[in-house]
Amino acid sequence: MRKQERERLILQFLDENGYIDVSDIESKCSVSAITARRDLEKLAKLGYLVRTHGGAVKEESVSNLFSFSKRIDHSTKKKIAIAKYASQFIHDNDAILMDSGTTIFRLCDFIQKRNDLKVITSSLPVASELIKSPAIKVFLIGGEVFPDRRATYGPIASEHISHYHAKKAFIGTDGVSIQSGITVQDVNEVTRIKSMINVADKVYLLCDSSKIEQNSLFKMAPISTIDYLITDDAVSEEIVEKYKEAGVEILVAEVE
Amino acid sequence: MRKQERERLILQFLDENGYIDVSDIESKCSVSAITARRDLEKLAKLGYLVRTHGGAVKEESVSNLFSFSKRIDHSTKKKIAIAKYASQFIHDNDAILMDSGTTIFRLCDFIQKRNDLKVITSSLPVASELIKSPAIKVFLIGGEVFPDRRATYGPIASEHISHYHAKKAFIGTDGVSIQSGITVQDVNEVTRIKSMINVADKVYLLCDSSKIEQNSLFKMAPISTIDYLITDDAVSEEIVEKYKEAGVEILVAEVE
DNA sequence: GTCTAAATGGTTATTTATGATTGTTATAAT
């Protein structure tokens, strides 16, 4: 296989999966790691992808005003896998709520091609990304903008959410446990997420396995308020059982 | 095998496989490497394929680079001058409304260092720009996002604006005339700008001189609703007088 | 048969692509 053919393959894989490992290229293309890295380096230079430690992620936001700084860590992969898995619950004609946070943001990659999708979001990056898709209507939740999270919050935002109704809500969190429920680091998030849960029929909590049975500072809602918890495959069978007993179905996304 | 026959085979193979090696041609057609290369060279020249080191790939598989043309033309200069001039009316501790549009967006550059400034905006680019400044609080007007303008609009947006009050509103337009007042190209803009005017003490209309005494499709508000019109130095003294009589002060920004 | 022009093949210096090694740095596990 030639260089160009490899490059095409890399970009195609990246488009479908959101990320690629150096080792993926090694095995798929039968080249050494250094060659794989050189390919990624070149493509990154051209702006087709963003290099990470051990691979690369899709350059989803060349023209995105609110792009997240691309973090170079392994957990990115988990988040993408979780997002990809979650995307299967989003269908044409749906009206969904999308909260802020990197995991939720990754959902954008996988729902760009939905038809007649209505997305209500508090996240500026999500809005900025999804308005590129002509068949998606984006509704931005107004309110004060929280610079760190690039999302709106505050009483006006919470009030604003009550204007809407959605089939499904996709939210992220800093921690979740059976004992304390959903907990977050920032008190500003609390009311907004509560409002989202209130106006949605089904609530999907997206969080990687490292956050399960971890508590953050502020209690937001009991575990019973969520319907599905989507996480990565590093979660133990034991925890899945426990959560099932607590009324939460854990859905496991395979991380490659 | 004839030359033409080889060429046909090469293109066919390329169409099926996406790529071809020089060695493939050598074995398939029983010719030397140099002949194979000459064939590829010719076909590449004609645009049927793209040459690679060691072979060739399909023409379409080479993706194009995204080209950002960030030209600063004359009208951009005017807009910058107008924005710079307008920025002197924005002070520390102010609460202001900023609409969408390129001219208004240029204001961001000149107010980044204000202290305790509250900015209420319908524009995603404005929000994304100003949240970088720690001393500026940004309030985003919620509602449906209008992809072309990267701004929110619709009944929810208009209703949302009524939650706020601001000292000054900075708005743009597609046309303004004494006869028809402020007019815009898009009907979606109408109600939002109206709402903005309603909640602001003073209204600043920013528009370059080419739009003065020009009418666009939708009437938005009579000329009397605006307090100041900031434009560039290509406006005639005669028009300034006329507008003064109509109760609008025209402020002229020098372009360079 | 001899000539001409196009096509093809061989040789060599050069360029390009790839691989191996080593010390450094980033990430994950503890």
Place this chain on the structure above:
DNA sequence: ATTATAACAATCATAAATAACCATTTAGAC
């Protein structure tokens, strides 16, 4: 926070592909 592991950049080395040059063959014209 500390340690172990994996990924990294930098360097050099190697192999393959290339361009440029000249030589040879082939097909058709006279």
